[in-house]
Amino acid sequence: MTSIALIDDHPMLTNTLGAWLEATGRISVAGTAKNLTEARTLIESLDPLPHIIILDISLGKEDGLAFIPQLKKICAKREENCSMPGILVCSMHEDPFIVQRAMDMGAAAYVAKSAESGEVLAAIDKILSGDTYVSHKSGTQEQQKTVPALTRRENEIAALVKQSLTTGQIAGRLSISIRTVEFHLANIYQKTGVSSREELFRL
Numbered sequence: 001m002t003s004i005a006l007i008d009d010h011p012m013l014t015n016t017l018g019a020w021l022e023a024t025g026r027i028s029v030a031g032t033a034k035n036l037t038e039a040r041t042l043i044e045s046l047d048p049l050p051h052i053i054i055l056d057i058s059l060g061k062e063d064g065l066a067f068i069p070q071l072k073k074i075c076a077k078r079e080e081n082c083s084m085p086g087i088l089v090c091s092m093h094e095d096p097f098i099v100q101r102a103m104d105m106g107a108a109a110y111v112a113k114s115a116e117s118g119e120v121l122a123a124i125d126k127i128l129s130g131d132t133y134v135s136h137k138s139g140t141q142e143q144q145k146t147v148p149a150l151t152r153r154e155n156e157i158a159a160l161v162k163q164s165l166t167t168g169q170i171a172g173r174l175s176i177s178i179r180t181v182e183f184h185l186a187n188i189y190q191k192t193g194v195s196s197r198e199e200l201f202r203l
Helices: 011-023 036-045 064-076 096-105 118-128 141-145 152-161 167-174 178-192 197-202
Strands: 002-007 027-033 052-055 086-091 109-112
Touching (some): 002 036, 152 178, 178 197
Parallel strands (some): 086 109
């Protein structure tokens, strides 16, 4: 049976999704967490680790994707044959910049919360088979064509702009200076043909 952990700050959604997945008879829920601290405590306590972690991007004011590098460290501290769980990001964000940031950070699948419930199972099956999956609502070919060729850091900053973070908040989250954020923003504006954060947000 496939084991999963659910990390989301909405208990009702977590409980509903967990119950639905367990009702399939194929999946067991190893545990849930609603913030980064709870997520670390949960994963450190589980042995073996779950096969898949379903992760939300917005955990209150915390960046859910920040858990991915933390998970890598947790796995590195365990025995050599410890396999890292597959990360399935399930988020209300459907913007291709944000989807790309999640995949760049190590997610194996991305499903929009507005997608049909069957897509979660489809994403889980893809991860278990070693493939990746992006929700039809989050990564259509037409949407991907609108994303300019940005560097990984530029895309990360564009994604955070689209999550309504200020320049100072982006600098703090990425542990870089405000000037560095502004430098990358200038490059993003040039590549995308916009001239302000507001225009970038609407792109």
